[in-house]
Amino acid sequence: MSDARYSIGIDLGTTHCALSYVDTSVSDGEKTAQQVLPIAQLTGAGAVDYLDLLPSFLYLPHPDELAAGDLHLPWTGERQFAVGEFARSRGAATPIRLVSSAKSWLCHPGVDRRAAILPNDAPPEVARVSPLESSVRYLTHLREAWDHAHPDAPFSQQDITVTIPASFDPAARELTAEAAEAAGYGRMTLLEEPQAALYSWIQKSDGQWRKQVKLGDIILVVDVGGGTTDLSLIAVIERDGNLELHRIAVGEHILLGGDNMDLALAHVVARKLAAQGTQADAWQLRALTYACRSAKETLLSDPATDTVPLVVPSRGSKLIGGSIRTELTRAELTQTILEGFFPQVDSAARPVTRARAGLTQLGLPYAQDAGITRHLAAFLGRQVGALAELEGLRDQAAEGATFLHPTVVLFNGGVFKSALLVERIMSTLNHWLTAENAAPARLLEGADLDLAVARGAAYYGYVRRGQGVRIRGGTARAYYIAIESAMPAVPGLEPPIQALCVAPFGMEEGTDADLPAQEFGLVVGEPVHFRFFGSSVRRQDQVGTLLDFWGPEELQELEEIQATLPASGRTAGEVVPVKLHARVTEAGTLELEAIPRGSDERWKVEFDVRGNANA
8 A cells, every 4th residue: 555645647748737635644445635836937928827727838938028937836946948838828929939738738649758759830940849748747746736835745655647538549648657657757647537527526425416316327527628528428227236337438539629619719709800801811710719718618618708818919010910810619619519519410420531532741640520429329339238247237237228328418528618518418318318218417516627637636545555446447349459460462462461469348447367378470570560450349359269250330540560589699590489468557548468488588569659641
Protein backbone atom coordinates (compact mmCIF):
# COMPACT_ATOMS: atom_id res chain seq x y z
CA MET A 1 0.00 0.00 0.00
CA SER A 2 1.30 3.48 -0.88
CA ASP A 3 2.55 5.75 1.89
CA ALA A 4 2.01 8.93 -0.15
CA ARG A 5 -0.07 11.52 1.66
CA TYR A 6 -1.86 12.80 -1.43
CA SER A 7 -3.59 11.12 -4.34
CA ILE A 8 -3.30 13.61 -7.23
CA GLY A 9 -5.55 13.51 -10.30
CA ILE A 10 -4.50 15.22 -13.55
CA ASP A 11 -6.96 15.99 -16.34
CA LEU A 12 -4.72 16.40 -19.40
CA GLY A 13 -7.46 17.86 -21.57
CA THR A 14 -7.53 19.03 -25.17
CA THR A 15 -8.61 22.54 -24.20
CA HIS A 16 -8.07 22.62 -20.42
CA CYS A 17 -6.00 20.85 -17.78
CA ALA A 18 -6.89 20.60 -14.10
CA LEU A 19 -5.41 19.15 -10.90
CA SER A 20 -7.36 17.78 -7.96
CA TYR A 21 -6.14 15.93 -4.90
CA VAL A 22 -7.33 13.81 -2.00
CA ASP A 23 -5.61 14.09 1.36
CA THR A 24 -5.49 10.42 2.34
CA SER A 25 -4.33 11.21 5.87
CA VAL A 26 -7.74 12.64 6.79
CA SER A 27 -9.99 10.59 4.45
CA ASP A 28 -11.89 7.52 5.56
CA GLY A 29 -13.93 5.12 3.44
CA GLU A 30 -16.21 7.04 1.09
CA LYS A 31 -15.77 10.26 3.09
CA THR A 32 -12.88 12.04 1.40
CA ALA A 33 -11.07 15.33 1.92
CA GLN A 34 -10.74 16.53 -1.66
CA GLN A 35 -9.73 19.85 -3.19
CA VAL A 36 -8.86 21.43 -6.55
CA LEU A 37 -5.51 23.17 -6.92
CA PRO A 38 -5.72 26.81 -8.12
CA ILE A 39 -2.99 26.70 -10.77
CA ALA A 40 -0.52 29.60 -10.87
CA GLN A 41 -0.18 30.81 -14.46
CA LEU A 42 0.39 33.89 -16.55
CA THR A 43 -2.81 35.75 -17.41
CA GLY A 44 -1.00 38.68 -19.03
CA ALA A 45 2.55 39.86 -19.68
CA GLY A 46 4.20 39.63 -16.25
CA ALA A 47 0.85 39.04 -14.52
CA VAL A 48 0.27 35.83 -12.53
CA ASP A 49 -3.09 34.59 -11.28
CA TYR A 50 -4.37 31.37 -9.71
CA LEU A 51 -7.12 29.63 -11.72
CA ASP A 52 -8.83 26.25 -11.37
CA LEU A 53 -8.22 25.47 -15.05
CA LEU A 54 -4.99 25.63 -17.05
CA PRO A 55 -5.91 26.17 -20.72
CA SER A 56 -4.07 23.62 -22.88
CA PHE A 57 -2.37 26.19 -25.08
CA LEU A 58 1.31 26.81 -25.71
CA TYR A 59 2.49 30.16 -27.09
CA LEU A 60 5.87 30.49 -28.82
CA PRO A 61 6.65 34.22 -28.92
CA HIS A 62 9.07 36.00 -31.25
CA PRO A 63 12.36 36.70 -29.40
CA ASP A 64 11.69 40.45 -29.55
CA GLU A 65 7.97 40.28 -28.85
CA LEU A 66 7.94 40.56 -25.05
CA ALA A 67 9.92 42.50 -22.47
CA ALA A 68 12.27 40.94 -19.93
CA GLY A 69 10.29 39.41 -17.10
CA ASP A 70 7.03 39.09 -19.04
CA LEU A 71 7.19 35.28 -18.91
CA HIS A 72 8.39 34.92 -15.31
CA LEU A 73 6.54 32.45 -13.11
CA PRO A 74 6.73 32.33 -9.30
CA TRP A 75 9.05 29.30 -9.38
CA THR A 76 11.28 30.04 -12.36
CA GLY A 77 13.17 32.73 -14.20
CA GLU A 78 12.72 33.71 -17.83
CA ARG A 79 11.15 31.19 -20.20
CA GLN A 80 10.92 31.19 -23.95
CA PHE A 81 7.27 30.10 -24.03
CA ALA A 82 4.01 30.44 -22.13
CA VAL A 83 1.28 27.94 -21.31
CA GLY A 84 -2.20 28.54 -19.93
CA GLU A 85 -4.47 31.57 -20.01
CA PHE A 86 -1.89 34.05 -21.33
CA ALA A 87 -0.95 31.63 -24.11
CA ARG A 88 -4.59 31.31 -25.13
CA SER A 89 -5.35 35.04 -25.13
CA ARG A 90 -2.08 36.05 -26.77
CA GLY A 91 -2.38 33.32 -29.36
CA ALA A 92 -5.90 34.36 -30.34
CA ALA A 93 -4.34 37.52 -31.79
CA THR A 94 -1.29 35.73 -33.27
CA PRO A 95 -2.52 32.21 -34.09
CA ILE A 96 0.55 31.24 -36.15
CA ARG A 97 2.50 31.08 -32.86
CA LEU A 98 -0.11 29.15 -30.88
CA VAL A 99 -0.05 25.40 -30.29
CA SER A 100 -3.48 23.95 -29.55
CA SER A 101 -5.11 20.50 -29.60
CA ALA A 102 -1.75 18.85 -28.78
CA LYS A 103 -3.63 15.94 -27.24
CA SER A 104 -5.41 15.25 -30.52
CA TRP A 105 -2.09 15.35 -32.38
CA LEU A 106 -0.60 12.99 -29.78
CA CYS A 107 -2.97 10.22 -30.90
CA HIS A 108 -2.68 10.97 -34.66
CA PRO A 109 -1.03 7.89 -36.26
CA GLY A 110 -0.33 9.66 -39.55
CA VAL A 111 2.40 11.95 -38.20
CA ASP A 112 5.64 11.65 -36.27
CA ARG A 113 4.47 12.72 -32.83
CA ARG A 114 8.01 13.21 -31.61
CA ALA A 115 8.80 15.60 -34.46
CA ALA A 116 8.54 19.41 -34.21
CA ILE A 117 5.37 19.91 -36.29
CA LEU A 118 3.25 22.33 -34.21
CA PRO A 119 1.82 24.85 -34.95
CA ASN A 120 1.19 22.77 -38.06
CA ASP A 121 0.46 25.71 -40.39
CA ALA A 122 3.07 28.14 -39.03
CA PRO A 123 5.49 29.81 -41.47
CA PRO A 124 9.13 28.60 -41.52
CA GLU A 125 10.42 31.37 -39.27
CA VAL A 126 8.27 30.22 -36.33
CA ALA A 127 9.90 27.70 -34.01
CA ARG A 128 7.90 24.50 -33.67
CA VAL A 129 7.53 21.78 -31.05
CA SER A 130 6.30 18.19 -31.13
CA PRO A 131 2.92 17.02 -29.82
CA LEU A 132 4.87 15.01 -27.24
CA GLU A 133 6.88 18.03 -26.07
CA SER A 134 3.71 20.16 -25.86
CA SER A 135 2.15 17.60 -23.53
CA VAL A 136 5.36 17.46 -21.48
CA ARG A 137 5.20 21.23 -20.99
CA TYR A 138 1.60 21.18 -19.75
CA LEU A 139 2.34 18.31 -17.37
CA THR A 140 5.55 19.96 -16.17
CA HIS A 141 3.69 23.21 -15.42
CA LEU A 142 1.18 21.29 -13.30
CA ARG A 143 3.97 19.55 -11.38
CA GLU A 144 5.78 22.85 -10.76
CA ALA A 145 2.55 24.57 -9.68
CA TRP A 146 1.94 21.78 -7.15
CA ASP A 147 5.47 21.95 -5.75
CA HIS A 148 5.18 25.75 -5.47
CA ALA A 149 1.93 25.40 -3.50
CA HIS A 150 3.01 22.34 -1.43
CA PRO A 151 6.75 22.59 -0.71
CA ASP A 152 6.28 20.19 2.21
CA ALA A 153 4.76 17.45 0.00
CA PRO A 154 6.85 17.07 -3.19
CA PHE A 155 4.94 16.01 -6.28
CA SER A 156 7.43 13.20 -6.91
CA GLN A 157 6.42 11.52 -3.64
CA GLN A 158 2.64 11.47 -4.29
CA ASP A 159 0.42 8.98 -6.18
CA ILE A 160 -0.43 10.42 -9.59
CA THR A 161 -3.29 9.49 -11.93
CA VAL A 162 -3.39 11.02 -15.43
CA THR A 163 -6.55 10.71 -17.53
CA ILE A 164 -6.85 9.74 -21.18
CA PRO A 165 -9.80 9.18 -23.54
CA ALA A 166 -11.22 5.67 -23.20
CA SER A 167 -10.73 5.29 -26.94
CA PHE A 168 -6.95 5.91 -26.86
CA ASP A 169 -5.14 2.99 -28.50
CA PRO A 170 -2.00 1.41 -26.98
CA ALA A 171 0.36 3.72 -28.89
CA ALA A 172 -1.39 6.89 -27.66
CA ARG A 173 -1.45 5.49 -24.11
CA GLU A 174 2.27 4.76 -24.30
CA LEU A 175 3.00 8.28 -25.56
CA THR A 176 0.98 9.81 -22.73
CA ALA A 177 2.91 7.71 -20.22
CA GLU A 178 6.17 8.78 -21.88
CA ALA A 179 5.18 12.46 -21.65
CA ALA A 180 4.33 12.03 -17.96
CA GLU A 181 7.66 10.34 -17.26
CA ALA A 182 9.54 13.12 -19.07
CA ALA A 183 7.64 15.67 -16.94
CA GLY A 184 8.82 14.03 -13.72
CA TYR A 185 5.76 11.90 -12.90
CA GLY A 186 7.23 8.94 -11.06
CA ARG A 187 4.32 6.92 -9.59
CA MET A 188 1.82 7.39 -12.40
CA THR A 189 -1.32 5.50 -13.47
CA LEU A 190 -3.56 6.11 -16.48
CA LEU A 191 -7.37 6.26 -16.15
CA GLU A 192 -10.07 6.57 -18.79
CA GLU A 193 -11.88 9.92 -18.69
CA PRO A 194 -15.48 8.58 -18.63
CA GLN A 195 -14.57 6.39 -15.65
CA ALA A 196 -13.02 9.42 -13.96
CA ALA A 197 -16.25 11.38 -14.50
CA LEU A 198 -18.26 8.58 -12.86
CA TYR A 199 -15.77 8.33 -9.99
CA SER A 200 -16.26 12.06 -9.39
CA TRP A 201 -20.03 11.66 -9.32
CA ILE A 202 -19.69 8.79 -6.83
CA GLN A 203 -17.36 10.81 -4.60
CA LYS A 204 -19.67 13.84 -4.60
CA SER A 205 -22.62 11.66 -3.56
CA ASP A 206 -21.04 11.00 -0.11
CA GLY A 207 -22.06 7.35 -0.30
CA GLN A 208 -25.57 8.06 -1.61
CA TRP A 209 -24.82 6.79 -5.11
CA ARG A 210 -26.36 3.41 -4.23
CA LYS A 211 -29.73 5.15 -3.82
CA GLN A 212 -29.54 6.70 -7.30
CA VAL A 213 -28.52 3.60 -9.23
CA LYS A 214 -29.69 0.04 -8.68
CA LEU A 215 -28.74 -3.51 -9.51
CA GLY A 216 -29.02 -4.10 -13.26
CA ASP A 217 -28.63 -0.44 -14.25
CA ILE A 218 -26.59 0.27 -17.38
CA ILE A 219 -24.91 3.67 -17.09
CA LEU A 220 -24.14 5.47 -20.35
CA VAL A 221 -21.37 8.06 -19.96
CA VAL A 222 -21.41 10.68 -22.73
CA ASP A 223 -18.18 12.69 -22.58
CA VAL A 224 -17.77 15.41 -25.20
CA GLY A 225 -14.46 17.16 -24.64
CA GLY A 226 -12.44 19.64 -26.61
CA GLY A 227 -11.07 17.09 -29.06
CA THR A 228 -12.93 13.80 -28.68
CA THR A 229 -16.33 12.27 -28.07
CA ASP A 230 -15.96 9.39 -25.62
CA LEU A 231 -18.77 6.90 -25.01
CA SER A 232 -18.71 4.26 -22.28
CA LEU A 233 -21.14 1.78 -20.75
CA ILE A 234 -20.86 0.74 -17.10
CA ALA A 235 -23.09 -1.92 -15.52
CA VAL A 236 -24.23 -2.11 -11.90
CA ILE A 237 -23.87 -5.72 -10.81
CA GLU A 238 -23.89 -7.61 -7.51
CA ARG A 239 -20.89 -9.46 -6.11
CA ASP A 240 -20.67 -10.98 -2.64
CA GLY A 241 -23.85 -9.14 -1.66
CA ASN A 242 -22.50 -5.70 -2.64
CA LEU A 243 -23.23 -3.46 -5.60
CA GLU A 244 -20.27 -3.23 -7.95
CA LEU A 245 -19.59 -1.17 -11.08
CA HIS A 246 -18.27 -2.97 -14.15
CA ARG A 247 -17.20 -1.17 -17.33
CA ILE A 248 -18.55 -3.22 -20.22
CA ALA A 249 -17.82 -1.18 -23.36
CA VAL A 250 -16.13 1.90 -24.77
CA GLY A 251 -16.66 3.57 -28.11
CA GLU A 252 -14.28 3.91 -31.03
CA HIS A 253 -11.88 6.85 -31.20
CA ILE A 254 -14.00 9.78 -32.45
CA LEU A 255 -12.05 12.97 -33.10
CA LEU A 256 -15.08 15.18 -32.63
CA GLY A 257 -15.64 17.75 -29.91
CA GLY A 258 -15.41 21.38 -28.95
CA ASP A 259 -12.69 22.09 -31.54
CA ASN A 260 -15.08 21.11 -34.33
CA MET A 261 -17.81 23.30 -32.83
CA ASP A 262 -15.46 26.30 -32.63
CA LEU A 263 -14.55 25.88 -36.29
CA ALA A 264 -18.21 25.53 -37.29
CA LEU A 265 -19.10 28.71 -35.38
CA ALA A 266 -16.20 30.55 -37.03
CA HIS A 267 -17.55 29.64 -40.48
CA VAL A 268 -21.04 30.80 -39.47
CA VAL A 269 -19.64 34.16 -38.39
CA ALA A 270 -17.42 34.35 -41.50
CA ARG A 271 -20.48 33.85 -43.73
CA LYS A 272 -22.26 36.60 -41.83
CA LEU A 273 -19.29 38.91 -42.39
CA ALA A 274 -19.12 38.02 -46.08
CA ALA A 275 -22.79 38.95 -46.47
CA GLN A 276 -21.84 42.33 -45.02
CA GLY A 277 -18.99 42.76 -47.50
CA THR A 278 -16.08 41.66 -45.28
CA GLN A 279 -14.08 38.65 -46.44
CA ALA A 280 -11.89 36.99 -43.77
CA ASP A 281 -8.63 35.48 -45.00
CA ALA A 282 -7.19 32.19 -43.73
CA TRP A 283 -5.20 33.90 -40.94
CA GLN A 284 -8.25 35.84 -39.76
CA LEU A 285 -10.44 32.72 -39.91
CA ARG A 286 -8.05 30.95 -37.56
CA ALA A 287 -8.09 33.92 -35.18
CA LEU A 288 -11.89 33.98 -35.48
CA THR A 289 -11.99 30.30 -34.47
CA TYR A 290 -10.17 31.06 -31.22
CA ALA A 291 -12.46 34.04 -30.58
CA CYS A 292 -15.52 31.80 -31.14
CA ARG A 293 -14.12 29.26 -28.65
CA SER A 294 -14.02 31.90 -25.92
CA ALA A 295 -17.45 33.25 -26.89
CA LYS A 296 -18.92 29.72 -26.88
CA GLU A 297 -17.63 29.10 -23.35
CA THR A 298 -19.12 32.40 -22.19
CA LEU A 299 -22.53 31.68 -23.70
CA LEU A 300 -22.64 28.11 -22.38
CA SER A 301 -21.64 29.08 -18.85
CA ASP A 302 -23.70 32.29 -18.51
CA PRO A 303 -27.40 31.89 -19.40
CA ALA A 304 -27.93 35.64 -18.92
CA THR A 305 -25.62 36.52 -21.83
CA ASP A 306 -27.21 36.56 -25.28
CA THR A 307 -24.44 38.17 -27.34
CA VAL A 308 -20.64 38.12 -27.14
CA PRO A 309 -18.59 40.65 -29.18
CA LEU A 310 -15.81 39.28 -31.38
CA VAL A 311 -12.72 41.23 -32.44
CA VAL A 312 -10.22 39.80 -34.91
CA PRO A 313 -7.11 42.00 -35.26
CA SER A 314 -5.75 42.94 -38.65
CA ARG A 315 -2.32 41.82 -39.86
CA GLY A 316 0.56 44.26 -40.01
CA SER A 317 1.11 47.80 -38.75
CA LYS A 318 -0.30 49.33 -41.92
CA LEU A 319 -3.71 47.90 -41.14
CA ILE A 320 -4.14 49.21 -37.59
CA GLY A 321 -7.75 50.12 -37.16
CA GLY A 322 -8.84 47.53 -39.73
CA SER A 323 -9.76 44.90 -37.18
CA ILE A 324 -12.87 42.85 -37.87
CA ARG A 325 -15.60 43.48 -35.31
CA THR A 326 -18.70 41.35 -35.10
CA GLU A 327 -20.57 39.19 -32.57
CA LEU A 328 -21.75 35.69 -31.82
CA THR A 329 -25.33 35.39 -30.65
CA ARG A 330 -26.94 32.69 -28.52
CA ALA A 331 -29.31 31.92 -31.39
CA GLU A 332 -26.36 31.28 -33.75
CA LEU A 333 -24.67 29.11 -31.15
CA THR A 334 -27.78 27.05 -30.49
CA GLN A 335 -28.65 26.56 -34.15
CA THR A 336 -25.11 25.60 -35.15
CA ILE A 337 -24.36 23.20 -32.30
CA LEU A 338 -27.82 21.77 -31.66
CA GLU A 339 -28.73 20.99 -35.25
CA GLY A 340 -25.23 20.43 -36.60
CA PHE A 341 -23.79 18.25 -33.83
CA PHE A 342 -26.85 16.84 -32.03
CA PRO A 343 -29.44 16.19 -34.78
CA GLN A 344 -32.60 14.27 -33.93
CA VAL A 345 -32.19 10.87 -35.62
CA ASP A 346 -33.58 7.38 -35.10
CA SER A 347 -31.67 4.47 -33.57
CA ALA A 348 -30.85 2.98 -36.98
CA ALA A 349 -28.89 6.09 -38.00
CA ARG A 350 -25.18 5.67 -38.62
CA PRO A 351 -22.36 8.17 -39.23
CA VAL A 352 -22.07 9.22 -42.85
CA THR A 353 -18.79 8.51 -44.63
CA ARG A 354 -17.70 10.01 -47.90
CA ALA A 355 -15.00 9.25 -50.42
CA ARG A 356 -11.80 11.12 -49.57
CA ALA A 357 -10.00 13.33 -52.08
CA GLY A 358 -6.71 12.02 -53.41
CA LEU A 359 -4.85 14.99 -51.94
CA THR A 360 -5.68 16.66 -48.66
CA GLN A 361 -4.06 19.14 -46.31
CA LEU A 362 -2.03 17.64 -43.48
CA GLY A 363 -4.09 18.06 -40.34
CA LEU A 364 -6.02 16.21 -37.70
CA PRO A 365 -8.17 13.28 -38.94
CA TYR A 366 -11.46 14.66 -37.67
CA ALA A 367 -14.58 12.51 -37.82
CA GLN A 368 -16.27 12.90 -41.19
CA ASP A 369 -19.74 13.10 -39.64
CA ALA A 370 -20.30 15.80 -37.01
CA GLY A 371 -23.55 14.22 -35.76
CA ILE A 372 -22.76 13.00 -32.23
CA THR A 373 -26.22 11.42 -31.96
CA ARG A 374 -25.44 9.28 -35.03
CA HIS A 375 -22.18 8.13 -33.43
CA LEU A 376 -24.13 7.32 -30.25
CA ALA A 377 -26.64 5.23 -32.22
CA ALA A 378 -23.80 3.32 -33.89
CA PHE A 379 -22.09 2.67 -30.53
CA LEU A 380 -25.22 1.34 -28.83
CA GLY A 381 -26.08 -0.75 -31.88
CA ARG A 382 -22.61 -2.28 -31.96
CA GLN A 383 -22.87 -3.19 -28.26
CA VAL A 384 -26.30 -4.83 -28.45
CA GLY A 385 -24.80 -8.14 -27.28
CA ALA A 386 -22.50 -6.72 -24.60
CA LEU A 387 -24.48 -8.16 -21.70
CA ALA A 388 -24.31 -11.75 -22.96
CA GLU A 389 -20.93 -12.41 -21.32
CA LEU A 390 -21.61 -10.57 -18.04
CA GLU A 391 -22.69 -12.72 -15.13
CA GLY A 392 -25.97 -11.56 -13.62
CA LEU A 393 -27.03 -9.53 -16.65
CA ARG A 394 -27.17 -12.18 -19.37
CA ASP A 395 -30.97 -12.32 -19.24
CA GLN A 396 -31.46 -8.57 -19.10
CA ALA A 397 -31.07 -7.84 -22.82
CA ALA A 398 -34.47 -7.12 -24.33
CA GLU A 399 -35.65 -9.65 -26.88
CA GLY A 400 -35.49 -8.25 -30.39
CA ALA A 401 -33.52 -5.17 -29.29
CA THR A 402 -31.51 -3.49 -32.04
CA PHE A 403 -29.27 -1.60 -29.62
CA LEU A 404 -28.16 -1.92 -26.01
CA HIS A 405 -30.63 -0.11 -23.72
CA PRO A 406 -29.02 2.24 -21.16
CA THR A 407 -31.06 2.96 -18.05
CA VAL A 408 -29.18 6.03 -16.74
CA VAL A 409 -27.00 8.71 -18.37
CA LEU A 410 -24.08 10.74 -17.00
CA PHE A 411 -22.78 13.71 -18.99
CA ASN A 412 -19.29 15.16 -18.93
CA GLY A 413 -17.66 18.04 -20.78
CA GLY A 414 -18.19 21.79 -20.88
CA VAL A 415 -20.61 21.74 -23.82
CA PHE A 416 -23.20 20.12 -21.56
CA LYS A 417 -23.44 23.28 -19.52
CA SER A 418 -26.15 23.97 -22.08
CA ALA A 419 -29.39 22.41 -20.83
CA LEU A 420 -30.57 22.35 -24.45
CA LEU A 421 -27.85 19.88 -25.42
CA VAL A 422 -28.53 17.64 -22.43
CA GLU A 423 -32.23 17.68 -23.24
CA ARG A 424 -31.58 16.92 -26.92
CA ILE A 425 -29.55 13.77 -26.18
CA MET A 426 -31.96 12.61 -23.45
CA SER A 427 -35.01 13.11 -25.64
CA THR A 428 -33.35 11.43 -28.64
CA LEU A 429 -32.22 8.42 -26.58
CA ASN A 430 -35.58 8.07 -24.86
CA HIS A 431 -37.33 8.20 -28.24
CA TRP A 432 -35.20 5.20 -29.27
CA LEU A 433 -36.01 3.36 -26.03
CA THR A 434 -39.75 4.03 -26.31
CA ALA A 435 -39.73 2.66 -29.86
CA GLU A 436 -38.45 -0.66 -28.45
CA ASN A 437 -40.86 -0.65 -25.47
CA ALA A 438 -38.10 0.08 -22.96
CA ALA A 439 -38.31 2.39 -19.97
CA PRO A 440 -36.87 5.90 -20.43
CA ALA A 441 -33.32 6.52 -19.21
CA ARG A 442 -32.75 8.62 -16.09
CA LEU A 443 -30.34 11.54 -15.86
CA LEU A 444 -27.69 11.43 -13.14
CA GLU A 445 -27.71 14.92 -11.66
CA GLY A 446 -24.88 16.82 -10.03
CA ALA A 447 -22.04 16.29 -12.52
CA ASP A 448 -19.13 18.75 -12.30
CA LEU A 449 -18.63 19.38 -16.02
CA ASP A 450 -15.31 21.24 -15.84
CA LEU A 451 -13.52 19.50 -12.98
CA ALA A 452 -15.10 16.03 -12.81
CA VAL A 453 -12.28 14.27 -14.64
CA ALA A 454 -9.50 15.65 -12.41
CA ARG A 455 -11.56 15.08 -9.26
CA GLY A 456 -12.45 11.55 -10.32
CA ALA A 457 -8.82 10.75 -11.12
CA ALA A 458 -7.74 11.85 -7.63
CA TYR A 459 -10.53 9.77 -6.07
CA TYR A 460 -9.49 6.77 -8.18
CA GLY A 461 -5.96 6.96 -6.76
CA TYR A 462 -7.55 6.84 -3.29
CA VAL A 463 -9.78 3.91 -4.30
CA ARG A 464 -6.73 1.94 -5.47
CA ARG A 465 -5.65 1.80 -1.84
CA GLY A 466 -8.73 -0.29 -1.03
CA GLN A 467 -11.01 2.61 -0.08
CA GLY A 468 -14.36 3.51 -1.64
CA VAL A 469 -15.92 1.77 -4.65
CA ARG A 470 -13.90 0.72 -7.69
CA ILE A 471 -15.07 0.41 -11.30
CA ARG A 472 -13.91 -2.92 -12.74
CA GLY A 473 -13.28 -3.63 -16.37
CA GLY A 474 -9.60 -3.91 -17.35
CA THR A 475 -8.66 -3.30 -20.98
CA ALA A 476 -11.40 -1.73 -23.07
CA ARG A 477 -10.64 -3.97 -26.05
CA ALA A 478 -9.21 -7.31 -27.00
CA TYR A 479 -5.95 -7.00 -28.94
CA TYR A 480 -4.66 -9.15 -31.80
CA ILE A 481 -1.55 -9.53 -33.97
CA ALA A 482 -1.85 -10.48 -37.63
CA ILE A 483 -0.06 -13.73 -38.50
CA GLU A 484 0.81 -14.05 -42.17
CA SER A 485 0.51 -17.42 -43.89
CA ALA A 486 3.69 -19.11 -45.15
CA MET A 487 2.01 -20.02 -48.46
CA PRO A 488 4.05 -19.85 -51.71
CA ALA A 489 3.84 -16.65 -53.74
CA VAL A 490 0.79 -16.52 -56.02
CA PRO A 491 0.57 -13.66 -58.58
CA GLY A 492 -2.15 -11.19 -57.66
CA LEU A 493 -2.92 -12.84 -54.31
CA GLU A 494 -1.68 -11.57 -50.96
CA PRO A 495 -0.93 -14.25 -48.36
CA PRO A 496 -3.95 -14.68 -46.08
CA ILE A 497 -3.62 -13.58 -42.48
CA GLN A 498 -4.96 -14.83 -39.18
CA ALA A 499 -5.54 -12.71 -36.06
CA LEU A 500 -3.91 -14.00 -32.87
CA CYS A 501 -5.39 -12.72 -29.58
CA VAL A 502 -2.55 -11.49 -27.34
CA ALA A 503 -4.65 -9.67 -24.72
CA PRO A 504 -8.32 -10.50 -24.06
CA PHE A 505 -11.09 -8.01 -23.35
CA GLY A 506 -11.04 -6.91 -19.70
CA MET A 507 -7.44 -7.89 -18.93
CA GLU A 508 -6.71 -6.21 -15.59
CA GLU A 509 -3.85 -3.82 -14.86
CA GLY A 510 -0.74 -5.50 -13.48
CA THR A 511 -1.53 -8.91 -15.04
CA ASP A 512 0.41 -11.05 -17.51
CA ALA A 513 -0.72 -13.39 -20.25
CA ASP A 514 1.50 -16.16 -21.63
CA LEU A 515 0.58 -17.22 -25.13
CA PRO A 516 0.43 -20.90 -26.04
CA ALA A 517 3.57 -22.71 -27.11
CA GLN A 518 3.22 -21.67 -30.77
CA GLU A 519 6.35 -19.91 -32.03
CA PHE A 520 6.77 -17.21 -34.63
CA GLY A 521 9.82 -16.13 -36.57
CA LEU A 522 11.36 -12.67 -36.12
CA VAL A 523 14.19 -11.29 -38.18
CA VAL A 524 17.13 -10.02 -36.12
CA GLY A 525 19.26 -7.00 -36.88
CA GLU A 526 16.53 -4.99 -38.58
CA PRO A 527 13.01 -3.69 -37.78
CA VAL A 528 10.08 -6.04 -38.30
CA HIS A 529 6.54 -4.68 -38.58
CA PHE A 530 3.33 -6.33 -37.40
CA ARG A 531 -0.23 -5.46 -38.22
CA PHE A 532 -2.26 -4.89 -35.10
CA PHE A 533 -6.01 -5.10 -34.40
CA GLY A 534 -8.42 -4.23 -31.62
CA SER A 535 -12.00 -5.32 -30.91
CA SER A 536 -14.56 -3.87 -28.52
CA VAL A 537 -17.17 -6.56 -29.29
CA ARG A 538 -15.32 -9.91 -29.21
CA ARG A 539 -15.45 -10.55 -25.46
CA GLN A 540 -15.17 -14.33 -25.56
CA ASP A 541 -11.72 -14.62 -27.16
CA GLN A 542 -8.92 -15.75 -24.85
CA VAL A 543 -5.16 -15.41 -25.10
CA GLY A 544 -4.03 -17.60 -28.01
CA THR A 545 -7.36 -17.58 -29.86
CA LEU A 546 -6.53 -17.64 -33.58
CA LEU A 547 -9.13 -16.14 -35.93
CA ASP A 548 -9.31 -17.15 -39.58
CA PHE A 549 -12.28 -14.92 -40.41
CA TRP A 550 -13.90 -11.84 -38.87
CA GLY A 551 -16.48 -9.28 -39.86
CA PRO A 552 -15.68 -5.61 -40.58
CA GLU A 553 -17.43 -4.59 -37.34
CA GLU A 554 -15.55 -7.13 -35.21
CA LEU A 555 -11.90 -6.09 -35.62
CA GLN A 556 -10.49 -2.65 -36.38
CA GLU A 557 -6.93 -2.31 -37.62
CA LEU A 558 -4.78 -0.12 -35.35
CA GLU A 559 -1.24 1.13 -35.71
CA GLU A 560 1.62 -1.13 -36.61
CA ILE A 561 3.86 -2.45 -33.89
CA GLN A 562 7.56 -2.79 -34.43
CA ALA A 563 10.23 -5.01 -32.93
CA THR A 564 13.96 -4.67 -33.51
CA LEU A 565 15.86 -7.62 -32.16
CA PRO A 566 19.61 -7.03 -31.76
CA ALA A 567 21.67 -9.56 -33.71
CA SER A 568 23.99 -10.15 -30.69
CA GLY A 569 25.95 -13.12 -31.97
CA ARG A 570 23.51 -13.94 -34.75
CA THR A 571 23.67 -13.06 -38.42
CA ALA A 572 21.75 -9.95 -39.44
CA GLY A 573 18.59 -11.07 -41.21
CA GLU A 574 18.48 -14.43 -39.40
CA VAL A 575 15.00 -15.64 -38.41
CA VAL A 576 14.78 -16.34 -34.67
CA PRO A 577 11.93 -18.48 -33.24
CA VAL A 578 10.17 -16.52 -30.48
CA LYS A 579 7.14 -16.77 -28.23
CA LEU A 580 5.03 -13.73 -27.41
CA HIS A 581 4.10 -12.55 -23.92
CA ALA A 582 1.55 -9.82 -23.13
CA ARG A 583 1.31 -7.66 -20.02
CA VAL A 584 -0.91 -4.79 -18.93
CA THR A 585 1.23 -2.59 -16.73
CA GLU A 586 0.10 -1.00 -13.48
CA ALA A 587 0.10 2.32 -15.35
CA GLY A 588 -2.48 0.95 -17.80
CA THR A 589 -0.27 0.53 -20.89
CA LEU A 590 -0.05 -2.67 -22.94
CA GLU A 591 3.36 -4.29 -23.37
CA LEU A 592 4.28 -7.17 -25.67
CA GLU A 593 7.51 -9.11 -25.37
CA ALA A 594 9.26 -11.51 -27.74
CA ILE A 595 11.10 -14.34 -25.96
CA PRO A 596 13.66 -16.29 -28.04
CA ARG A 597 13.71 -20.09 -27.78
CA GLY A 598 16.11 -21.43 -25.18
CA SER A 599 16.90 -18.01 -23.74
CA ASP A 600 15.89 -15.83 -20.82
CA GLU A 601 16.15 -12.72 -23.02
CA ARG A 602 13.03 -10.59 -23.41
CA TRP A 603 12.64 -8.04 -26.17
CA LYS A 604 9.92 -5.48 -25.83
CA VAL A 605 7.71 -5.24 -28.93
CA GLU A 606 7.40 -1.46 -29.32
CA PHE A 607 4.27 0.24 -30.57
CA ASP A 608 5.11 2.22 -33.69
CA VAL A 609 4.34 5.74 -32.47
CA ARG A 610 6.26 7.52 -35.20
CA GLY A 611 3.51 7.46 -37.81
CA ASN A 612 3.13 5.27 -40.88
CA ALA A 613 3.84 7.86 -43.56
CA ASN A 614 7.08 6.13 -44.58
CA ALA A 615 6.08 2.55 -43.78
